[in-house]
Amino acid sequence: METLTSILGAINGVVWGPLMLILLLGVGLYLQIGLKLMPIRKLGIGFKLMWQGRDVKPKSAPGEKAPEKASDSGEISPFNALMTALSATIGTGNIAGVATAIALGGPGAVFWMWITALVGMATKFAEAVLAVRYRETDSTGYHVGGPMFYIKNGLGKKWLWLGGLFSFFGAIAAFGIGNTVQSNSVADAMDATFGVPHWLTGIIIMVLAGAVILGGIKRIAKVAGKLVPIMGIAYVIAGLLVLMVNASQIGDAFGLIFYYAFNPIAAAGGFAGAAVMAAIRFGVARGIFSNEAGLGSAPIAHAAAKTKNPVRQGLIAMLGTFIDTIIVCTITALVILTSTVWIEGEAGASLTALSFDAALPGFGNQIVAVALAVFAFTTILGWSFYGEKCCQFLFGTRSIMLYRVLFVLAIPLGAIAQLGFIWLMADTFNALMAIPNLIALALLSPVVFKLTKDYFAGKEVLPGEALDHDK
Numbered sequence: 001m002e003t004l005t006s007i008l009g010a011i012n013g014v015v016w017g018p019l020m021l022i023l024l025l026g027v028g029l030y031l032q033i034g035l036k037l038m039p040i041r042k043l044g045i046g047f048k049l050m051w052q053g054r055d056v057k058p059k060s061a062p063g064e065k066a067p068e069k070a071s072d073s074g075e076i077s078p079f080n081a082l083m084t085a086l087s088a089t090i091g092t093g094n095i096a097g098v099a100t101a102i103a104l105g106g107p108g109a110v111f112w113m114w115i116t117a118l119v120g121m122a123t124k125f126a127e128a129v130l131a132v133r134y135r136e137t138d139s140t141g142y143h144v145g146g147p148m149f150y151i152k153n154g155l156g157k158k159w160l161w162l163g164g165l166f167s168f169f170g171a172i173a174a175f176g177i178g179n180t181v182q183s184n185s186v187a188d189a190m191d192a193t194f195g196v197p198h199w200l201t202g203i204i205i206m207v208l209a210g211a212v213i214l215g216g217i218k219r220i221a222k223v224a225g226k227l228v229p230i231m232g233i234a235y236v237i238a239g240l241l242v243l244m245v246n247a248s249q250i251g252d253a254f255g256l257i258f259y260y261a262f263n264p265i266a267a268a269g270g271f272a273g274a275a276v277m278a279a280i281r282f283g284v285a286r287g288i289f290s291n292e293a294g295l296g297s298a299p300i301a302h303a304a305a306k307t308k309n310p311v312r313q314g315l316i317a318m319l320g321t322f323i324d325t326i327i328v329c330t331i332t333a334l335v336i337l338t339s340t341v342w343i344e345g346e347a348g349a350s351l352t353a354l355s356f357d358a359a360l361p362g363f364g365n366q367i368v369a370v371a372l373a374v375f376a377f378t379t380i381l382g383w384s385f386y387g388e389k390c391c392q393f394l395f396g397t398r399s400i401m402l403y404r405v406l407f408v409l410a411i412p413l414g415a416i417a418q419l420g421f422i423w424l425m426a427d428t429f430n431a432l433m434a435i436p437n438l439i440a441l442a443l444l445s446p447v448v449f450k451l452t453k454d455y456f457a458g459k460e461v462l463p464g465e466a467l468d469h470d471k
């Protein structure tokens with residue numbers, strides 16, 4: 001295990017080095033500029049389309065194009081596609097990931113999480129546009145898409161190896177970021193808060209997740225469409241209650257974030273201190289871990305949406321990054337920074353739980369434990385779909401059920417495994433997934449710019465429905 005940890009650690013140091021940070025932020029910034037800041041300017045339209053897409057009715061708001069019709073191709077509504085993507089992004093990254101970023105990079109890491117989100121909105125928009133534009137229909141009649149398909153169909157067969165590389169990393173990464181990390185974090189929280197043994201938590205999650213995952217994307221989307229909004233809103237309300245209690249400290253918290261984004265922070269109490277590079281590295285890394293912009297995971301869900309317009313789904317998809325990081329992660333960060341617990345050397349989910357408990361004694365840590373459990377559960381559901389589609393691309397439709405079974409069986413193993421190694425593995429494969437996807441986004445950016453321009457000019461924008469997978 002030590003040898004494997006050392007190897008992964010060495011790879012992690014390279015893939016999360018300066019080159020990756022430049023690639024992630026650079027591609028996102030390039031897309032944001034190329035789109036003339038459209039994802040930020042059209043945020044309101046995105047929310048309107050999301051609301052219209054929660055049920056598939058041919059009804060439109062004044063001045064807006066008609067939303068999707070019930071006859072549109074796809075398996076799930078545009079709203080549920082976003083909820084499925086959000087189910088995979090709103091997870092331990094919003095609770096443990098934010099806390100880890102602050103514990104290792106200082107308050108300044110939060111600023112770099114925000115920057116990652118703002119440029120990441122353009123990245124997520126582009127991913128969804130290309131996913132719907134280049135999606136295919138598999139042998140079972142379901143729509144499949146994502147980076148591997150826009151690499152294959154957008155860049156051509158000579159780039160097929162790059163799509164295969166993404167799928168290989170994605171299929172493995174799903175067991176890390178989308179499975180074992182989640183069950184491990186929940187098991188830790190349940191043990192610390194309620195005294196539930198790790199193995200029991202693992203088995204309970206396995207049974208519940210298995211009942212949903214084995215039913216495929218429609219069942220996953222149905223559960224995510226209900227759980228994600230309820231738990232997300234409940235967590236934000238709990239966070240706002242804490243901030244009401246700590247209202248006098250909010251200004252100071254923002255001051256810490258902006259000051260230490262550009263200045264090193266000295267050691268204090270149990271906090272070891274952090275350089276500016278650490279703030280950038282952990283802010284970007286945990287930001288990506290949380291909102292997954294650039295990873296190429298979310299477009300796999302958006303490709304299954306009932307839509308015939310890639311740009312419309314892109315406008316809905318970009319909300320995932322905004323909701324995840326600008327809203328949910330910011331709430332967590334402010335709760336932590338308006339308390340003094342972060343200076344004492346705590347890290348991970350326990351730092352967030354102690355920060356909540358400091359303002360809401362007696363039940364603050366229980367709020368975090370329950371939120372973590374639900375967020376992690378939905379993340380497992382979303383990533384099971386991502387992983388199976390990567391596996392399907394590599395080995396065909398017949399491999400799906402085997403992948404689902406293996407994915408479910410891995411849940412209890414993650415609950416009892418060593419947390420440090422699991423986080424390292426998840427972090428490493430996240431970066432490895434991002435590289436092929438970011439290359440494809442940069443090369444296909446002219447397609448994104450053209451389709452977006454055509455859409456806002458009132459021209460018809462069609463997806464790649466004629467393509468047929470498995471032929």
